[in-house]
Ligand SMILES: Nc1nc2c(c(=O)[nH]1)N[C@H]1C(S)=C(S)[C@@H](COP(=O)(O)OP(=O)(O)OC[C@H]3O[C@@H](n4cnc5c(=O)[nH]c(N)nc54)[C@H](O)[C@@H]3O)O[C@H]1N2
Ligand SMILES: Nc1nc2c(c(=O)[nH]1)N[C@H]1C(S)=C(S)[C@@H](COP(=O)(O)OP(=O)(O)OC[C@H]3O[C@@H](n4cnc5c(=O)[nH]c(N)nc54)[C@H](O)[C@@H]3O)O[C@H]1N2
């Protein structure tokens with residue numbers, strides 16, 4: 001960050017932080033002396049609809065993203081000798097379009113795999129990828145969501161038909177399963193909300209985490225489970241709720257099916273034995289269950305600590321049974337579904353299957369852990385090409401070495417990013433994107449209820465010379481491959497100059513006459529409606545379609561939020577610099593989202609109940625004499641932010657990403673704070689700086705996520721930049737249902753170094 005004592009002569013711009021799902025509204029002061037490109041000061045935007053001026057420590061460092069040392073400024077092509085050459089955009093677009101078309105023509109478009117499409121701050125570009133993928137016949141895709149939320153989404157699909165989120169602002173009891181919102185957020189204004197809960201004697205917090213986290217410090221009940229034993233903990237918790245009749249019988253009778261059968265499964269549980277397996281005092285567990293049972297409202301949040309550990313999908317089922325059996329749905333402080341400005345993924349109880357390994361596809365996404373297996377084979381249906389956007393899978397997917405091999409085996413890899421990532425380094429073509437502050441951007445993490453909001457951010461800088469926003473990149477690729485019927489484009493272009501009403505009618509007519517129209521919508525809008533806007537604003541045209549869909553999906557809620565019709569909503573979103581409430585509902589409206597005709601939740605998911613019965617305590621212990629410790633590979637900390645900052649100089653503390661170890665484990669190895677130790681797993685080894693941390697249980701160690709990025713060359717001493725975690729992880733260690741990686745449960749050995 002530049003000198004913040006400079007006078008505030010520059011301009012304050014409203015935008016948002018791009019480092020986590022909360023996307024806090026912020027204001028950035030730019031410096032006119034650096035042509036406005038330096039971020040001088042950053043502060044919360046008090047007018048922001050959902051975050052109201054809140055930020056955490058990380059937002060203040062965003063200059064390191066915008067002006068990081070390694071921004072890309074030219075398309076790159078890999079040459080026969082392996083080196084990259086800078087090429088011009090026309091050449092890049094022409095060659096890439098030709099090469100994807102060649103893969104499609106030779107092997108079929110379904111062999112072209114798409115990964116990414118947006119990170120924590122940028123989903124607008126991904127909205128424009130759809131038409132290109134459709135045009136080349138691509139059918140399989142994935143993203144980081146498949147590394148965390150796939151199992152939860154499958155369970156949600158059974159119960160509520162879609163995503164659910166808690167109301168922690170109002171909940172009498174908040175439960176966090178493997179979630180540390182003090183550092184990782186996911187709850188709006190998390191630190192403020194957690195402190196409020198902690199101070200309020202009438203409210204309680206329950207944290208299930210092997211580590212005494214900053215969130216656990218604020219909790220009333222810390223269920224400090226042994227790593228990987230959560231299923232036993234939550235099964236016991238549910239068994240207590242049932243045994244002590246702490247459930248909501250009226251809710252169960254009115255709103256659920258098959259409770260009688262469900263309770264039989266839990267009544268058979270030996271609670272004391274299960275409590276012992278997870279290492280929690282039986283009495284503490286009972287007190288926590290009674291607190292849940294007595295509460296007027298309960299919200300829960302399950303995250304990576306359980307989703308990226310053993311029994312991941314089963315844990316999602318158990319979590320949801322806790323709030324269903326206690327009737328905490330569709331009321332203030334409870335769990336709720338929500339409207340979507342644009343749905344992030346497809347929820348379904350049915351699976352598709354991957355072409356080579358036949359793995360289940362939940363959330364519409366290929367399990368991240370099987371992608372390499374789908375490529376490294378001579379199976380005729382293997383993927384042959386990959387388009388990767390806004391993601392760094394060579395760093396973020398389990399078993400990086402094998403994933404690199406898979407990338408090398410592909411005929412074509414194209415990466416769209418702002419920096420030369422670990423993934424981009426293996427690509428055939430790299431396309432430099434404008435940053436998230438150089439183009440219109442937004443996310444579709446719109447999870448609020450009863451008032452839901454969407455924030456479209458205006459560019460605050462011109463694109464860095466040489467870069468293009470993703471919507472323009474996709475439009476150029478589509479023009480090159482010649483997509484879109486001429487008469488459709490001509491009709492829409494003409495209508496766009498006449499006004500919104502004629503445009504709407506013409507679009508509807510085109511959709512009837514030309515079957516391609518709907519699938520190509522973002523592109524067609526960009527080329528027609530977008531052409532009537534100033535060049536800078538062209539990519540806002542897709543918002544027109546999203547406003548139309550919102551108006552059709554939630555007509556009453558949209559009007560209640562103050563938008564007369566789709567046009568009014570479109571205008572409000574374009575003008576709303578601090579976000580816009582797009583739907584406003586009442587608690588009862590939560591039931592409108594439930595897909596079951598009788599509005600009753602079916603409590604039985606037979607496959608997961610079978611797993612519950614087959615749980616073997618021995619399976620919770622994945623360690624061995626060779627690898628005696630459980631490594632949590634990917635702890636969120638004060639200075640981690642995935643790999644959104646590629647330049648490590650943004651960090652003020654924990655610059656090397658310390659290996660946190662329990663005092664007894666460090667003692668046993670004669671390791672002192674600051675020593676360098678070697679972490680060894682079945683897949684690899686890495687050097688890390690030791691931090692002795694009494695918050696850790698004996699036998700448990702943790703490394704942070706987002707480290708191990710080498711700015712210059714791969715040979716940099718890894719101990720200096722932290723550990724690239726997925727050099728240590730094993731893609732085979734994954735959830736048996738939907739393939740979620742067990743990053744939080746990596747058997748490891750720690751060795752002192754010389
Ligand atoms: N500061 C910061 N914030 C972030 C991010 C970031 O990189 N940095 N990334 C964002 C992203 S992409 C995500 S998905 C979220 C993730 O947010 P979280 O899931 O909250 O983050 P983690 O720290 O990975 O894991 C949460 C907790 O799981 C615990 N845990 C480990 N093993 C177990 C176990 O066996 N059982 C249980 N119950 N708990 C266990 C860890 O001790 C940790 O406290 O954070 C988001 N926010
Ligand atoms: N071992 C282990 N592995 C993990 C995790 C873990 O805890 N442990 N966590 C997992 C989780 S939850 C997640 S979410 C993933 C995250 O991993 P990834 O999905 O790979 O995403 P990010 O690290 O967020 O990287 C975002 C990328 O987007 C680029 N980018 C930024 N702005 C723009 C833009 O405007 N346009 C384009 N085109 N690109 C842009 C950045 O340079 C960066 O390369 O990692 C997963 N991997």
Ligand code: SF4
Pocket residue numbers: 017018019020021022023024054055056057058059185
């Ligand atoms: S990283 Fe912090 S400031 Fe940025 S969106 Fe998340 S909570 Fe808000």
Ligand SMILES: [Mo]
Pocket residue numbers: 144148
């Ligand atoms: Mo994530």
